[in-house]
Amino acid sequence: MLRGCSRWICGGLAMILSVTILFPGQAFAAEAKKKDNAGDTQRLPQTWMVAQDGTGQFSTISEAVAQAEEGDTIWIFPGIYEESVQMADKELQLVGVDPRLCIIQNCREDYFNPPLEVAAGKVSNLTIYAYRGDVTPIGSTSTSVKAVEELGTEIVQDVSAVYAGVIPLEAFTGYAVHIENRYSYGRTLTFENCIFKSDCNYAVGAGLRGEFTLTFKGCEFLARGSAGDIYLHDNIGEYGGETNVIFEDTLFKTELAPYFLSTYSVSPENRVNLTFRNARLDVIAYQDKEIYSVTNLYTGLTADQLPDQIVERLTPNRTLSFLTAARSMENPDQYKSGKHSVTYLWDTTLLRTMSWEQAIEAKYKESAQFADRTRALINVWNLDGQVGPAWCGTMNFYLTPDSMFNEYPDFNYVPPVEIVGEPIEGEETICVTQDLPD
Numbered sequence: 001m002l003r004g005c006s007r008w009i010c011g012g013l014a015m016i017l018s019v020t021i022l023f024p025g026q027a028f029a030a031e032a033k034k035k036d037n038a039g040d041t042q043r044l045p046q047t048w049m050v051a052q053d054g055t056g057q058f059s060t061i062s063e064a065v066a067q068a069e070e071g072d073t074i075w076i077f078p079g080i081y082e083e084s085v086q087m088a089d090k091e092l093q094l095v096g097v098d099p100r101l102c103i104i105q106n107c108r109e110d111y112f113n114p115p116l117e118v119a120a121g122k123v124s125n126l127t128i129y130a131y132r133g134d135v136t137p138i139g140s141t142s143t144s145v146k147a148v149e150e151l152g153t154e155i156v157q158d159v160s161a162v163y164a165g166v167i168p169l170e171a172f173t174g175y176a177v178h179i180e181n182r183y184s185y186g187r188t189l190t191f192e193n194c195i196f197k198s199d200c201n202y203a204v205g206a207g208l209r210g211e212f213t214l215t216f217k218g219c220e221f222l223a224r225g226s227a228g229d230i231y232l233h234d235n236i237g238e239y240g241g242e243t244n245v246i247f248e249d250t251l252f253k254t255e256l257a258p259y260f261l262s263t264y265s266v267s268p269e270n271r272v273n274l275t276f277r278n279a280r281l282d283v284i285a286y287q288d289k290e291i292y293s294v295t296n297l298y299t300g301l302t303a304d305q306l307p308d309q310i311v312e313r314l315t316p317n318r319t320l321s322f323l324t325a326a327r328s329m330e331n332p333d334q335y336k337s338g339k340h341s342v343t344y345l346w347d348t349t350l351l352r353t354m355s356w357e358q359a360i361e362a363k364y365k366e367s368a369q370f371a372d373r374t375r376a377l378i379n380v381w382n383l384d385g386q387v388g389p390a391w392c393g394t395m396n397f398y399l400t401p402d403s404m405f406n407e408y409p410d411f412n413y414v415p416p417v418e419i420v421g422e423p424i425e426g427e428e429t430i431c432v433t434q435d436l437p438d
Contacts (some may be wrong), residue, residue, distance in 0.1 A: 045071040052079040061085050061094070061104065068092050076102050076126065084113040087121070088181040096125035099195050105129035106174075109200050114174040120187035127195040130176040130203075132225070132329070143225030144173055144201040173200035175231075179214070180207035182239045190215040197222045199329065202231040202262070208272060210241020220251045221260070224329065228257040228379075234270035234396060246275040253282040255326040258291050259379040265395030266383050272397045276411035277404060281341040283377055285311075288345075289370040296379050297386070299393035300410040303342055303375040310407060312340035319346040341407045342377070378410075 048064045049056035056077065058064040064074045065087050073093040078101035085104060087094070096102030104115045104126060115128050132143065176198045179189065189212070196203035196219065203221045206214060221229035229252045232245060252260045260283045285303035286292070303311065314322060318335045322345065325332035336343045380393045388395035392410055403413040 043069065045073065047073045047075065049075045049077070050081075051077040052081075053077075065090075065092065078102055080105060082106055083115065084110075085116045085118075088117050088119040089183055091120040091187060093122045094124070094126065095122075099125050099127045099193055103127040103129060105131060107131045107133040109133060109173040111169050111172040111174050111178075111201070114176060114178045116177045117181075118177065118179060118189065119181040119183040120189050122190045122192065123194060124192045125194070127197060128176045129195075129197040130174050130200050131197075132199040143199065144227040175201045175203065175205040177204045179205070182209060184212045185209040185239045185241075186211040188213045188215070190217065191219050193218045195220045195222065196229070197224065198227070199224045200227070201225070202227045202229065204230045206230070206232050206245075208232060208234050208243040208245070208270070209239045210235070210243065210270065212241075213244040213246070215244075215246040215248070216250050217246075217248045218250070219247075221253060223254045223257045223260065224326070226256055228254060228259045228262055230260075231262045231264070232272070232397075233264035234266045234272060236266050240267060240270045242271045242273070244273045244275070246277075247279050248275075248277045249279075251280045251282060254284055255332055256284070256323075258284070258286055258375075258377075259293075260377055262379040262381070263394050263397055264381045264383075265388060265390075265397065268388075268390075268396050270396055273400050274391065274397050275400045275402045276406050276408075277402060279406045279408065279411055281310075281377075281408050282338075282343075283341070284343045284345055285375050285377065286345050287375075289373045289375065292370075292373040292375060293379055294373060295381060295385075296374065296376055297382055297388070297393040298374070298376040298378050298380040299387060300376065300378065303344060303377060306342060306409070310341040311344055312337055312342070313344040314346060316346045377408075 046068070048058065048068055050058045050061050050064045052059050056075075058067070060083060061074065061076060061081050062083050062085050065085055068074055068090070070090050071092070073095060076094060076096045078097060080103045083104060084106055085094075102125060105128070106113070106115050107130070109130070109132065115130055116123070176196050177191075186209075194216075203223055208214065223229045234240060234243070254260045260281065314336060322332040322335040322343070325335065378392065380388075382388050382393075382395040384395075387393045391397045391399050399411075399413045401413050401415070403411055406412050
């Protein structure tokens with residue numbers, strides 16, 4: 001069915017493209033040139049076609065990327081492309097015909113070889129998926145860090161440990177999409193109508209460079225492992241500077257991860273302008289505080305402080321069913337209503353000492369050892385280890401006035417207020433929240 005669909009769509013699009021970019025008697029990807037005023041030839045952007053059924057110039061995306069030059073467009077037709085596409089040194093457009101049919105994936109669980117490594121350009125209508133090769137159910141260990149006994153390195157279950165040199169980069173599993181290259185400096189990268197899915201590390205990991213704009217429009221993030229949807233950090237060195245990150249009409253979804261968004265701030269000089277517009281959540285929170293990071297500096301709303309109308313608290317039995325499905329890489333959605341932004345999971349620590357039936361009858365008691373941890377949905381790290389002056393405790397992330405119409409209160413920009421005629425000092429720095437209407 002897929003191959004037949006591929007030929008149908010391929011033929012239709014080839015006909016459309018032939019009208020718009022091909023001249024009579026010219027092959028689809030033949031090089032087009034024009035003369036400038038000086039008489040020199042200048043290459044025009046070309047369009048390439050990737051199809052697994054042989055109807056395109058290439059059968060793999062990596063081959064097309066290697067052949068393409070700056071400004072070219074690569075059409076991707078239906079298929080599951082088991083690849084690690086390296087596109088961090090040129091600005092191209094990758095265009096799928098449908099994100100449900102055009103999938104880039106791999107299970108290398110390799111930090112340096114994710115399904116897509118990219119720095120600039122535009123990516124549309126694709127699903128990008130980092131899946132686990134291990135089919136055993138996910139336990140309490142991290143899916144973002146591999147076993148590295150052979151490296152002689154102590155593993156700390158906190159991703160921020162990499163910045164203290166505790167965990168080397170080789171020990172991390174891969175993102176679905178990795179953005180970490182100086183080529184991003186001064187450029188733009190846009191994802192439109194894409195699905196980012198990961199069983200391993202974060203679905204998207206982005207090392208931001210200066211004068212860079214990163215946009216997600218109409219996209220879905222799905223974290224199925226212990227890491228979240230997206231991890232953002234700035235950069236040390238000559239490629240730092242101001243950055244814009246925009247989320248428009250996006251969905252953030254987690255099945256096991258306690259945090260859907262993580263930030264790491266290196267320098268206050270690298271201002272990151274965050275815009276959330278019509279962003280939706282379908283994430284989880286745990287009653288058990290042990291799962292949350294002791295290093296989290298987030299000052300915004302916790303799961304306990306969110307408006308009741310956006311939180312669904314599962315019963316113990318539904319919590320068990322939800323976690324069993326999620327840890328087995330099955331869809332846990334059937335065990336929740338789907339009408340809330342946050343699904344609150346009942347305490348699971350009791351299962352270490354008693355059966356589930358006994359745990360249902362037991363009363364949750366917060367451990368004094370973890371009492372100072374918070375049930376935040378966002379994880380904030382700063383290089384100096386201190387709560388920062390910017391958005392929700394970050395050092396250099398700031399909400400823009402265009403941040404509005406979001407389900408999650410901390411995503412909505414609140415204009416500065418005045419007290420006794422004087423503005424609040426550092427008005428952008430306070431994580432101001434508003435209750436949602438009934």
